Amino acid sequence: MKVIEIQEKFGIDSLKIAEREEPTPSHGNIVVKVKATSLNYRDLLTVQGLYNPKQKLPLIPLSDGVGEVVAIGEGVSRVKVGDRVAGIFAQKWVSGNPTKAKMVTTLGGPLDGMLAEYALLHEDGVVHVPEHLTDEEAATLPCAAVTAWSALVTYGQLKAGETVLVQGTGGVSIFALQFAKLMGAKVIVTSSSDEKLQKAKELGADELINYHSTPSWEKRVREITGGEGVDHIVEVGGAGTFDRSLKSIKFAGQISVIGILSGLATEVNLIPILMQNVRIQGIIVGSRETFEDMNRAVSVNKLKPVIDKVFSFGETKEAFNYMASAGHFGKIVIKL
């Protein structure tokens, strides 16, 4: 079977098509014929060698992928041949809180990921995906959508009427916007592009801030919220935005840190956290149960993920370069 590998050394140019033997499922395992995959910022950092420089190569990248079960091993009962499933981010994180042991089983590094014709997974490491979605749409869910849900719902216990601030228009942010609106929240979106803000409005955003024309956007947030600040912030910006987020949050509000999206280093003054009784919650995707909870919400509400662009298997480098360069809106998909 054909796979894409990061070969020998890191870098987008090291991505190569390779041949591997088609897997056969041992006890408890299943084989998935992959139909579509999607990119996350973590995948880009992994390819660039910035996420985990000690990662062993070759590695098949991408944690997100959807396909059809084509073979099952002995003892498999959760899925059957013909089912459409997605792999879960951390293969051993079924429910509860994450642990070190659970978190070393993530797809797309250290374990091989989904950018291959076939993927060998444990039956416990997949979920069924909502029926109303295309393969491309379903492929956007495992990392970005689960992260947004985990931040707002699992850890944030979002209630209708609360105000959510979403930074930019990347994959996690657009899902956060969609989930927040689904649950009756008020949503403020920031972006440097009026065009993207307009698209966000079409998805339901209540308030738009162009941080290019309004660099001190935290002041605008205070205005919008009558001086109170927002209840939740989905913080993807890191160094450039954290201080402004701290000035935008309400007493006892939650800032969910998804910082990896924006780079690997940032610093923050602790005092405002303390003085406002604020909670900073790290969010590293979520469990299978969280994924299943989210899928139920996606199904009941017939929610459609937003895809920016679809690439073919042969255009993998282009897909990564597109993620590296462009300010995209929603998710980037590679179809097989």
Added chain:
Amino acid sequence: MKVIEIQEKFGIDSLKIAEREEPTPSHGNIVVKVKATSLNYRDLLTVQGLYNPKQKLPLIPLSDGVGEVVAIGEGVSRVKVGDRVAGIFAQKWVSGNPTKAKMVTTLGGPLDGMLAEYALLHEDGVVHVPEHLTDEEAATLPCAAVTAWSALVTYGQLKAGETVLVQGTGGVSIFALQFAKLMGAKVIVTSSSDEKLQKAKELGADELINYHSTPSWEKRVREITGGEGVDHIVEVGGAGTFDRSLKSIKFAGQISVIGILSGLATEVNLIPILMQNVRIQGIIVGSRETFEDMNRAVSVNKLKPVIDKVFSFGETKEAFNYMASAGHFGKIVIKL
């Protein structure tokens, strides 16, 4: 000023218009010129002497009412003259869990209620109401809407995608339907009337069960939910429905008991509760903070309460008789 009193003895026929001296606000108190009030089943039971037979008379009934602040006492800072406010159900229950001490301060018994030209309340015992609502609409919120919100959101921690079962089409049930839809849940409504079920569908209900034509509605609930049962039940039926509710609930689901609506006695087998890890949660309205949380959701989503019929001050007996006899849909209001 004119008030309505339960005079001398209980009974709808004992409701009389009376004259009382117009109140003046002492320290911390305010005077509200009442514009509209609404009825709850508890008010009917109170008038009938069934809720609290030891209640001292005369009593001004009704916990729910909205009006304009026309005078404030010394030291008042939460509201000002001209504000539009509603009284809160238990005057001392500002936030946190209820306590015995907080719960003996409920309007409409033991304390005088809102069916009067003017009401004297403490500034801590009122909330501002959503601007987009008429007085009649705002008057429906204090008891029924807060109860529904408290059940599903405060205690039930409702998430998008969950399934909620709502019994009938009374005030609490219709608010529960509206809030559940607002938060992306799937809603099943039961009623004995196809006409009312159709109205519920227009409000967003996903599944309708006529319990007249489908008396074993719990079986239909199991079918709809793929055998799993529902996540939340807003139980207003009491004796007639509780056993079926226990057969309709999911493992680890929550049944919120609002049983007073249906009468004063019922019994239940404990074993299914135990064996399914189910939670039975008593819900006795909610705190001022819960009311404020809910108002924010109502405002952000421009939600409109459903009013069944509006009566005039002079038609108070008719209003109570209407509640006693009719299977209504939404709330019954008395306008002043």
Added chain:
Amino acid sequence: MKVIEIQEKFGIDSLKIAEREEPTPSHGNIVVKVKATSLNYRDLLTVQGLYNPKQKLPLIPLSDGVGEVVAIGEGVSRVKVGDRVAGIFAQKWVSGNPTKAKMVTTLGGPLDGMLAEYALLHEDGVVHVPEHLTDEEAATLPCAAVTAWSALVTYGQLKAGETVLVQGTGGVSIFALQFAKLMGAKVIVTSSSDEKLQKAKELGADELINYHSTPSWEKRVREITGGEGVDHIVEVGGAGTFDRSLKSIKFAGQISVIGILSGLATEVNLIPILMQNVRIQGIIVGSRETFEDMNRAVSVNKLKPVIDKVFSFGETKEAFNYMASAGHFGKIVIKL
């Protein structure tokens, strides 16, 4: 290998020693040489055919057992040969809330239980037990101790200073007493025996009520708590006690229903639940993660389970008869 089976029909007299082939572990499975087991009321009901009359026979009874891992199948990584482990109650309930699918995998029915020389279990269906405990002590944990912990800590979120009411001196109740004291709570114990109450006092009980000499014990509870009622009740009594429990609980308190201990039928008036905002929480043991949380607490605090009496494998009938007849104090153990 030797096992005890309920053969052909239900009843303590149907318990027979039988021979079965010694198991060998397939993929993911392990073989445990059982050292000690313990009895729960559910086991007695199972043997009597009262718990699940449709249970297929023959069945090896008992959900609780501890032993040494003597063989492991391919792919096993959570345990190794030589480890001391206990089986978990529901083999598929690793974490999160229970589901129907998880709860049909309980040991001692429908699955074979631990009263055998060797038990074949999945590696995910066991936990390591605290080192400071003897095998007999460790064998008391899987059902009774996890139930008590689940009620008070997982679902009850017990805080120091709260008041817990424990009914009687059976396995769950004594663990509830011990855990409540461990976490700084005040504990009231009821029993019909002054001797047992005295033993409970030695374990830390703060207040003792002999319900034989004080049949209206709910009044005494109100006195002790200054009229407020208790925060938590571990309800094991069922029909005979539930109404009194409802009169003993505080506003917004939790009654954890472990009713199976006392029989299979009881009824309860819903109104006090509603009017006091009380929560009735069914508790059906707990997940593996709950078991592990509890073990950590047992280890850190060097807590010792209370064993009433130890029987030999050959005295199995005597052990069940002892549970059926006697008012015991703590746990009944069968040693292999």
Added chain:
Amino acid sequence: MKVIEIQEKFGIDSLKIAEREEPTPSHGNIVVKVKATSLNYRDLLTVQGLYNPKQKLPLIPLSDGVGEVVAIGEGVSRVKVGDRVAGIFAQKWVSGNPTKAKMVTTLGGPLDGMLAEYALLHEDGVVHVPEHLTDEEAATLPCAAVTAWSALVTYGQLKAGETVLVQGTGGVSIFALQFAKLMGAKVIVTSSSDEKLQKAKELGADELINYHSTPSWEKRVREITGGEGVDHIVEVGGAGTFDRSLKSIKFAGQISVIGILSGLATEVNLIPILMQNVRIQGIIVGSRETFEDMNRAVSVNKLKPVIDKVFSFGETKEAFNYMASAGHFGKIVIKL
């Protein structure tokens, strides 16, 4: 009456005894004859002008104080003359989450504090204190003890068996140690003094780390916890310790930031927060309900606060200098 004021400008030397008129209670207010007060690091910063440089002077310092109710205004029902009470930190924060409006009502700045012969407070702004405590002991509770409880119990939901890391031996840290032991947790204490560590051990500390002889104490924490890290950290060190705390915390653990104790500025790398799903929770004391919950735990367990040194009213400057210079163990008290 005699009071201590920060007069004209900030600084310990600006603390002067002054005369003010003895207060009389208006509606809802009470007068407390102060018996004992205690110092917190925030009080020192306030006196030095570092906490709130815009604070209006003169100001009576100290948020913590205990005394006897000697007069009550009209309408007061929560307390009566002769009761022993303590003021609560934020006079308007009765329960629920803090808000901006609640948090501008803190004693010892911006409102006058407790270092006076008599204090005028609203009846809602006090709590009864545990009977078994002396006035000096009770005076240590309002800020430091409530902060420790709020961090571990209210926000941290501490369970028996969890591991808590406590930094140093100041007021908050020693209360955190005591509360954690009260609830069955394992406690690691760091200090630069073996003598203080020994005292901590006498209070129940399980593991001691001298960060003078073991500067990389985070490594020792990892050893003690089998590589996992601790569940809770009570972070009082700020800049000097936060990075090490992030290396000592478990996946999904909570670091409670009480940073004001150590100075006003520090920075932190966000990435480890994210990658370990860690929660950073700002803790700014707690509500009256939290104070009451804690008092109940203190009473039930007859817990005794640890007092380092008691000064007289006339030795106020010495008390502040002692706090500024010394590494104390527990609380510093000024008796009136």
